[in-house]
Amino acid sequence: MRYVSKSTSKNTKMEHFEILRKELKELARIHALGIEDVHMMFLEVSCDFNLLKKVIVNEAISKEKRWSSLEDIAVQSNPKSDEFKAICQQKGIDEVNKRRVFLEKL
Numbered sequence: 001m002r003y004v005s006k007s008t009s010k011n012t013k014m015e016h017f018e019i020l021r022k023e024l025k026e027l028a029r030i031h032a033l034g035i036e037d038v039h040m041m042f043l044e045v046s047c048d049f050n051l052l053k054k055v056i057v058n059e060a061i062s063k064e065k066r067w068s069s070l071e072d073i074a075v076q077s078n079p080k081s082d083e084f085k086a087i088c089q090q091k092g093i094d095e096v097n098k099r100r101v102f103l104e105k106l
Helices: 006-030 035-044 049-057 059-065 069-075 082-091 093-105
Strands: none
Touching (some): 006 035, 006 049, 049 059, 069 082
16 A cells, blocks of 8 residues: 555645536536535535536436435434434435435534
């Protein structure tokens, strides 16, 4: 395994975020959306860029795959609560688990 210095690793992360910033800006331009709207949508799809592209062009997918702040509260609630059970029934346990992991990393 090759050693990667912290500065190289940090530069790589910065390069990654710069590429992502440009891609989000371009996506906003192509679809005539505000960059703030695209950023919000990106968070609502758990920072999944491929899903974001699908959501932007397909409103049906958008409603199903985007997460609201109220849904996030339900995801973070006790797994035995009615709120958690309801969101699992609505979104599916796999999607709820993905969102829970995403929210924990924020």
